[in-house]
Amino acid sequence: MIAYFIPPEKLGTPPMSDSPWELLPTASNHAQSLDGLYILLTAVTGISFVLVIGTMFYFMWKYKMKSEDDKTSPLTHNGKLEFAWSAIPAIFLMVFFVWGELDFVKLSSPPADSIDIHVTGQKWYWTFEYPGRPVAATTEVEDGEIAPLLVVPKGQAVRLTMTSKDVIHSFYIPAFRVKKDVVPGRYTYVWFEATELGDFPVFCTEYCGDEHSSMLAVVRVVEPEDYKAEVAAATTLEQGEGESLEQFGEKVYKAFACNSCHNTDATRKVGPGFGGLYGKSENLADGSSVEADENYIRESIMEPNAKIVAGYTPQMPSFAGQINDEQLNALIAYIKSLK
Incomplete structure (x- = not known):
């Protein structure tokens, strides 16, 4: 891997839209339907916001108390109005659910x-x-x-x-x-x-x-x-014509994501830095020490939890079965070249 x-x-x-008001590029079969649902949700919630907040401010203005003699209307409810403000949102919610469920099923059911x-x-x-x-x-x-x-x-x-x-x-x-x-x-x-x-x-x-x-x-x-x-x-990782072993090793170092955890200098990251590693005496978590030679580097790649450096935790995955001998030799040569 x-x-x-x-x-x-x-x-x-990234090839995103030129304006924040534009949708992202539509580059798959799912995009158009999901964009349609997004636009509908945005429109309905936007209109609902305007209607609710607008009505609230209108009522605050129209029915504000003008004097101490103002009395509250004796009306307690309006059945038609209450049914409308419950039924209409319910219809939209069902549309959102059905549309979203259909898209979810489609997204989860490959041909x-x-x-x-x-x-x-x-x-x-x-x-x-x-x-x-x-x-x-x-x-x-x-x-x-x-x-x-x-x-x-x-x-x-x-x-x-x-x-x-x-x-x-x-x-x-x-x-x-x-x-x-x-x-x-x-x-x-x-x-x-x-x-x-x-x-x-x-x-x-x-x-x-x-x-x-x-x-x-x-x-x-x-x-x-x-x-x-x-x-x-x-999916081809081979030494190119005219490419030195160390140069190929640098490609392997990048391709196998070694630099997600190891710097090319001596500074620590998730794991120890590779700069000056070769030939160095490493103190291990069990209190022993080991010289960082070719065998140690190889073992650390193939069986990373065999010898844990002091101050680090066993997080590195094994690359056994993933890296071949040519790639491994090149990677070791590259690590040796880092000072």
Whole structure:
């Protein structure tokens, strides 16, 4: 599983509307119906606000006490009026419920021929895995930075099977109007059919820790005939021609989200910094010490809870079965190069 923690400023400007009074781009089959419900809710509540507050001020003005001799009207109620102000809102509430329920059922019931993609949430990044591909999808977004990438074909149904490794996250694509909680210990599902080509931002909308706001990714909508090639390109992590082992190791470091928890200098983050780590004597939580050589670094990646550095808690997941020997050797070479 490969993903990348990326600061918001590196993602670029999301393709949002030019004006705060405009709706977001509509880039999926769900967007138009949900926008219609949103507009109806806004219109009804806005009109209701004006009517209620306006009537209140009118009555305050018309029936204000003008003298000490003013008496309250003997009328106690108006049956027709009371029925109207109960029945009319009830009708609108039923319309809201039925419309929302139909959209919810549609959002939760993917077609049988949907493309299946597995999504994993973890502090603080997304992982997208495709059937038959050993590496999760990533893309270069800016200045050599890498972000998790969800590649989908235009006009075809895509089902996301989602789970979390740690806490509750919430997967949200604003332009698609798709949002679903991602829960540890179970699977949740959502589907969509993209209708517009281009790149669209993904957010986590459930507070999940310090770097919650940076838990970002990219959805790339491509033509159906380009889909397989785009997925193959996004799920390939190999040493390029003319690329040094350390340079490839830096790509692995970013692609496997090492920088979500480890800085490239000696400063601590969630875990220890990598700067000057190689050859250093590390004090462990059990009171012993160990030299940070190749074997220690390898063990820390494959079995991170075998030796916990003093002052840290066992939070790092194991990458056994996810990173191959070539990628691991390159990552170790990159860590060794950091001073």
